[in-house]
Amino acid sequence: MAGVSRGASRPRRRRWTSIERDLRRDGGDIIAGVDEVGRGSLAGPVVACAIIMPPAARALRGVDDSKVLPPPERRRLSRLILSRALAVGLGAASVDEIDRLNIYHATTLAMRRALAQLAIAPDHVLIDGRPIRTLGVPHIAVVDGDDKCFSIACASIVAKVTRDRLMASLAARYPAYAWESNVGYGTPAHLAGLRERGACDHHRRRFVERVLAETGELPLVLDDAAASEREIEPIQQHM
Numbered sequence: 001m002a003g004v005s006r007g008a009s010r011p012r013r014r015r016w017t018s019i020e021r022d023l024r025r026d027g028g029d030i031i032a033g034v035d036e037v038g039r040g041s042l043a044g045p046v047v048a049c050a051i052i053m054p055p056a057a058r059a060l061r062g063v064d065d066s067k068v069l070p071p072p073e074r075r076r077l078s079r080l081i082l083s084r085a086l087a088v089g090l091g092a093a094s095v096d097e098i099d100r101l102n103i104y105h106a107t108t109l110a111m112r113r114a115l116a117q118l119a120i121a122p123d124h125v126l127i128d129g130r131p132i133r134t135l136g137v138p139h140i141a142v143v144d145g146d147d148k149c150f151s152i153a154c155a156s157i158v159a160k161v162t163r164d165r166l167m168a169s170l171a172a173r174y175p176a177y178a179w180e181s182n183v184g185y186g187t188p189a190h191l192a193g194l195r196e197r198g199a200c201d202h203h204r205r206r207f208v209e210r211v212l213a214e215t216g217e218l219p220l221v222l223d224d225a226a227a228s229e230r231e232i233e234p235i236q237q238h239m
Contacts, residue, residue: 016059017148019126019140028123029055030086033151034114034139035128036107037066037159041184042194042211043177043203044167046098048110049159050089050118050125053151057084063153065146066160078161081154089117090162095204103207108132128152174200186211 020031036048062069062077069077082088091113093106101109111127115137125137128145145152164183171179176197178189191212199208 016150019142019149020151023124023126023140024055030120030123031055031151032087032115032118032122032125033127033145033149033153033155034111034125035066035146035152035156035159036110037156037163038184039103039107041204042186042190042207043095043179043184043200044163044170045092045094046103046107046110047090047092047159047163047166048107048114049155049162050091050111050114051081051085051151051155051158052087052118052120052122053081053085053154059150060084060154063150063157065144065153066156067146069157071164074157074161074164078158081158085154087118087120088158089114090159091115091117095202098207099205103204105134108134112136126152128156170202174202 023031030052032050032052034048034050036046038044038046060077060080062073063081066074091110093101093110093113097109098106111132112135115125115135125139126145126149127135127139127141129141129143131139131141142148142152146156147153167179167183171177176193177184177200178187178193181187182190184190194203194208194212199205
């Protein structure tokens, strides 16, 4: 039986789908990829990034869904992406807005703010996930977009690094919750801090109440709306 030569190479899997290439072929080179991070966190804002990468440039090696990248690689790639991008917009919604609007509408608000920060008007907008009727701009939604579209993956990395940096800075002021490692998500260390110290101004009241309702032992601190608004100022002023 004939065998396969050891020197024969297997076809290389194309990393990204044809979605972006097809859009450019059909008209309009400028594509904004949009993604958000922090939807499931118990603390801190939800952060969105809208980014436009050069249409004629090759995709940057190593770019991937931000969730699968180790933190040092995410930070390295974020710096590289920002140095190459044609335009970047960052937006956020505070914990006060999340509690007031709910996480779906607060996420939409953060994405709208990110798109509004773009210095270049995109021909197409790609977002990760499902279509958002209230986004306010025509867009194409791609489920698992950060694994399929280069521009969405770039947005995912920049949003993740931006939010992680903010949560690390808050961790220095609120060490009981281990935000420097869990960035606000419900890890055992975070939940232990909540049970011991209660919630602070940067916690999402409704999220925390739902997660710890069965314990009946959480002394919640009243939200300070001014503090929750201040937490997103560094993001809004970043670009």
